[in-house]
Amino acid sequence: xxxxxxxxxxxxxxxxxxxxxxxxxxxxxxxxxxxxxxxxxxxxxxxxxxxxxxxxxxxxxxxxxxxxxxxxxxxxxxxxxxxxxxxxxxxxxxxxxxxxxxxxxxxxxxxxxxxxxxxxxxxxxxxxxxxxxxxxxxxxxxxxxxxxxxxxxxxxxxxxxxxxxxxxxxxxxxxxxxxxxxxxxxxxxxxxxxxxxxxxxxxxxxxxxxxxxxxx
Numbered sequence: 001x002x003x004x005x006x007x008x009x010x011x012x013x014x015x016x017x018x019x020x021x022x023x024x025x026x027x028x029x030x031x032x033x034x035x036x037x038x039x040x041x042x043x044x045x046x047x048x049x050x051x052x053x054x055x056x057x058x059x060x061x062x063x064x065x066x067x068x069x070x071x072x073x074x075x076x077x078x079x080x081x082x083x084x085x086x087x088x089x090x091x092x093x094x095x096x097x098x099x100x101x102x103x104x105x106x107x108x109x110x111x112x113x114x115x116x117x118x119x120x121x122x123x124x125x126x127x128x129x130x131x132x133x134x135x136x137x138x139x140x141x142x143x144x145x146x147x148x149x150x151x152x153x154x155x156x157x158x159x160x161x162x163x164x165x166x167x168x169x170x171x172x173x174x175x176x177x178x179x180x181x182x183x184x185x186x187x188x189x190x191x192x193x194x195x196x197x198x199x200x201x202x203x204x205x206x207x208x209x210x211x212x213x214x215x216x
Contacts, residue, residue, distance in 0.1 A: 003142050004149040004169040005077075007159055008069055010186070011039040011174050017183040018156040019081075038178045042206040050104060061204045065172065074145025076105050077137055079158035080113040083127070089115050096122060108144040110137050112158060134165045156184045163193070171197065171213035 012018045018039070043049055047057030048067040057063070080086075084095050097103060103125040116129045130137050141150045152162055162168050171193070173186065190199060190211050197213035204210060 002169075003074075003145060003147065005138060005152055005162065005167055006073075006149050007152045007154075007168060007171040007173070009040075009043060009065055009172060009174060010154060010159065011176060012156075012186050013039060013176055013178050013180040015179045015181065016185045016187045016189070017180040018154070018186050019184045039176050040174075042174060042176070042204065042208040045206065058206070061202065061210065062206050062208065065174070065210065070106070072148050073107060073151045074148030075107050075141040076109045076151045076153050077141050077158070077162075078109060078111055078153040079155050080111055080115075081157070082153060082155045083111045083113075090117050093117055093120075096120065097127065108141070109153075110141050110144075112137055134162050134167055138162075138167055156186050159186065166196070169215050171211075173211040173213075175209045175211060177207045177209075 010018065037044070042062050043066050044051070045058055046063040046066040047059050048063050049057060083097055086095060099122075102123045103109075105125045106123075107125065109125060109127045111127055111129050112131075112134075113129050114131050116131050119126055119128045121127075128140075130140065132140075138150065152159060152168065159168075163171075173190070175190075187193070190201075190213075193199070193213055197215055200212045202210045202212065
């Protein structure tokens with residue numbers, strides 16, 4: 001079976017916005033948005049949310065997607081803006097990501113950046129910093145994944161790069177019923193992708209609508 005490149009549980013507003021402009025990102029605002037939880041609170045409400053500290057949570061469709069997030073994933077690709085808020089050359093190498101000493105990936109992670117730095121490992125996640133085109137980075141990630149799939153984690157600019165290069169096999173986008181008006185946009189309309197993908201749209205009781213794309 002082929003190794004798939006999968007976008008999973010990617011969150012956008014009803015007007016297609018996934019994050020604020022890069023200049024609005026900061027330590028306090030990782031997504032560059034006020035109240036960014038409006039986009040992903042559906043996942044945090046599920047029983048399978050990995051950071052859940054209290055019992056309960058939903059067990060329906062949203063929970064299925066939360067549980068599926070790590071299934072058969074052997075590596076992750078992300079853009080530098082997902083790894084951290086800095087721009088330009090690294091000012092020291094103390095910053096090791098938003099996730100603390102136990103990152104949730106538990107696989108090799110390839111961070112796309114024009115400013116590389118040495119790889120490092122936290123717990124069972126190793127971060128590699130690569131300055132290559134999407135196809136080359138995907139080749140490295142597939143090799144590291146050892147037969148399992150590769151997850152394309154975002155942010156929106158990185159996902160658009162891989163979509164434009166024709167490299168994405170499946171795409172799950174959770175559309176929340178909020179409008180943000182401005183920011184980094186995944187699409188004007190999901191119909192933009194229908195020349196390359198099949199689409200199934202599944203509403204959830206949480207108010208989120210799950211858009212499932214798979215390559216034609």
